[in-house]
Amino acid sequence: GENVEQHPSTLSVQEGDSAVIKCTYSDSASNYFPWYKQELGKRPQLIIDIRSNVGEKKDQRIAVTLNKTAKHFSLHITETQPEDSAVYFCAAMMSGGSNYKLTFGKGTLLTVNP
Amino acid sequence: DADVTQTPRNRITKTGKRIMLECSQTKGHDRMYWYRQDPGLGLRLIYYSFDVKDINKGEISDGYSVSRQAQAKFSLSLESAIPNQTALYFCATSEDTNTGELFFGEGSRLTVL
Numbered sequence: 001g002e003n004v005e006q007h008p009s010t011l012s013v014q015e016g017d018s019a020v021i022k023c024t025y026s027d028s029a030s031n032y033f034p035w036y037k038q039e040l041g042k043r044p045q046l047i048i049d050i051r052s053n054v055g056e057k058k059d060q061r062i063a064v065t066l067n068k069t070a071k072h073f074s075l076h077i078t079e080t081q082p083e084d085s086a087v088y089f090c091a092a093m094m095s096g097g098s099n100y101k102l103t104f105g106k107g108t109l110l111t112v113n114p
Numbered sequence: 115d116a117d118v119t120q121t122p123r124n125r126i127t128k129t130g131k132r133i134m135l136e137c138s139q140t141k142g143h144d145r146m147y148w149y150r151q152d153p154g155l156g157l158r159l160i161y162y163s164f165d166v167k168d169i170n171k172g173e174i175s176d177g178y179s180v181s182r183q184a185q186a187k188f189s190l191s192l193e194s195a196i197p198n199q200t201a202l203y204f205c206a207t208s209e210d211t212n213t214g215e216l217f218f219g220e221g222s223r224l225t226v227l
Contacts, residue, residue, distance in 0.1 A: 001173075006156075009154070032212070032213045034213075034215075034216075036216075042220075043204065043218040043219060043220050043221060044157065044204070044216070044218050045218070046215045046216065049213070049215075051213070089156055089157060093212065093213070095211075095212040095213045100159075100162055100164075100170070100212060102159070102212075102216075104156040104157040104158070105156055106154055106155055106156040107154075107156050
């Protein structure tokens with residue numbers, strides 16, 4: 001089955017700096033890669049996703065890049081703000097087929113220091 | 115606003131007790147899921163259901179069962195709770211596509227003593 005490795009497990013940055021979280025996946029058939037953000041005591045929420053037919057996607061201060069050859073994808077947050085502090089989860093799945101197989105990474109705790 | 119609601123939000127129980135966590139949604143989604151969250155282990159899928167007559171095991175279904183009572187309701191049961199089932203449990207829904215966004219409930223924190 002799919003295995004998703006996420007690094008680092010914790011990340012601390014100064015406000016205004018950039019943050020990068022990296023994930024690798026094992027199944028070359030995976031073609032959908034979402035990122036979820038979970039603030040302390042809250043539910044996870046989708047912040048951005050990317051499909052394997054594109055290499056990069058941006059939404060304001062966040063971007064995701066995908067390298068299918070190397071089987072890794074990354075979340076980039078620029079000009080970090082204290083409200084970016086949260087746990088971030090990457091995930092991977094193969095969107096075709098009859099079985100649902102969205103596999104999450106173990107999460108990265110991002111702390112943005114004012 | 116359409117939402118996903120879980121009850122109870124917090125529960126403390128003893129080893130061997132039967133526990134049911136309930137989930138209801140007003141999003142009109144056919145697909146519903148139960149996930150378990152443990153510190154440092156991410157989100158792991160327990161069971162999922164694509165419609166009322168469809169139940170599927172996830173990666174960690176042992177010790178759990180589910181019931182899809184209606185399109186809007188999906189409950190998770192622990193027949194005989196054990197301490198390593200202490201965790202935060204999330205119900206989620208999505209539209210009818212494998213790449214649909216997951217909409218999570220607020221979570222149910224279960225402690226098994």
